[in-house]
Amino acid sequence: MAQFNYKARKRSGELVTGVLDVPDRAAALAQIERQGLFPVAVLVSKANGKAERSKEKSKTTVDGLPSLLRGFGQRQKRPGLKELATFTQQMANLLRSGMPLTVALNSMTHLESKGIPSDVSRQLKQDVMEGKSLSDSMARQPVIFSDMYVNMVRAGEQSGALEEVLRRLAAHFERFAEVQQKFVSALIYPAVVACVGLVVIFFFMTYMLPKFLQIFEGMRIPLPPSTQALIFISHFFSNYSWMIAAVGVAVVIVFQRYKSTENGRRTLDRFKMEAPVVGKVVRLNLFGQFARTLGTLLQNGVPVLMALKITEQIMPNVVLKNAIARTREEVTDGKTIAQPLAKSKIFPQLMLDLLKIGEETGDVPGALQNVAETYENELNIALRVMTNLIEPVMIIMMAVGVGGLLFSILSAMFAVTSSIGKS
Secondary structure, eight states, rough: EEEEEEEEEEEEEOOEEEEOOOOSSHHHHHHHTTOOOOEEEEOOHHHHHHHHHHHHHHHHHHHHSSSSTTTTTGOOOOHHHHHHHHHHHHHHHHHHHOOHHHHHHHHHSSSSSSSSOOHHHHHHHHHHTTOHHHHHHTTTTTTSOHHHHHHHHHHHHTTTHHHHHHHHHHHHHHHHHHHHHHHHHHHHHHHHHHHHHHHHHHIIIIIHHHHHHHHHHHOOOOHHHHHHHHHHHHHHHHHHHHHHHHHHHHHHHHHHHHHHHHHHHHHHHHHHSSTTTTTHHHHHHHHHHHHHHHHHHHTTOOHHHHHHHHHHOOOOHHHHHHHHHHHHHHHHHTOOSSSHHTTTOOSOOOHHHHHHHHHHHTOOOHHHHHHHHHHHHHHHHHHHHHHOOOHHHHHHHHHHHHHHHHHHHHHHHHHHHHHHHOO
């Protein structure tokens, strides 16, 4: 048996201390919880400290990893937006029911949260029971919880509105997951059409065309220009496929290296924003993401400079990152947000006007949320327009490619038939 000194809180919040004679720390925690208390710190007494440390060292040596890493630390994967929203909503619901934080975290270890292992909740519970704040504990798991998540939780703890902040976080991730799903849905049909067209053309060029060529080569008949061009392309691909593959690999490597440079990222991101049809969708998505993220952070009490820094970090576009960074530098000098944003000449006038109104009325978070809703609604319309344009374009391109192949073959067959009739 070993002695453990503990600190715990009653349901009323009163702090109590005591000493327990139990086999190990897990048994001490179990006994404290059976008494209806919520453990804050459980420490081995000095008399047994040496033995306990020796036992822990032996356990670590056998297991090969510290307890924080063992089981999940090195295998963590970043969860999706939908998974993170579900996890956050579950925790908010438990806190809303009146559960203390440690009890809610204990319940989270038994709830199914796809994409987020139960070990995450278990580690959060352990850290909170040892006296750490929830935000500090989450900061120790950056793969799961981003800077935005941690800072909003910290603001919720400081304001005493943690449950409300978690509900807003869940709604925030739900909205972004919905936008992400709309992007994927808009591209599924064009991608399927493109894949079918490429498969048909590849099958025709590698299997059907060689059979027709054997027939035509046996006849000394002038072939139409379209058929001669098709034969040339077929022979080129057959004889120089290695060179085509090498050039393709080289192009990909050069492109990846260029994209990894600061100038390359800036050029590509600017091209995405200015590209016809698709560029409008990209811009609307970026502006909506900027307004929604910054507005959510400010609404939950995160300081302006910290909110701008977090928003800058999570933006996927370098052009907007640089504009937000310059804005943050000028806001540090005491200027408003709208004024330096306008200098970048990237953000639309509607956003700047609404932001100025929010600054004048003292409701910047509300103004940003209105901006986000406006651009998210426009994004839905732009996605439908893009899909309606891409679908017929893809179908026409596939029809032209397959139709060109058939026309070349049929033209040759008509030439052969005509020569046989003349002879």
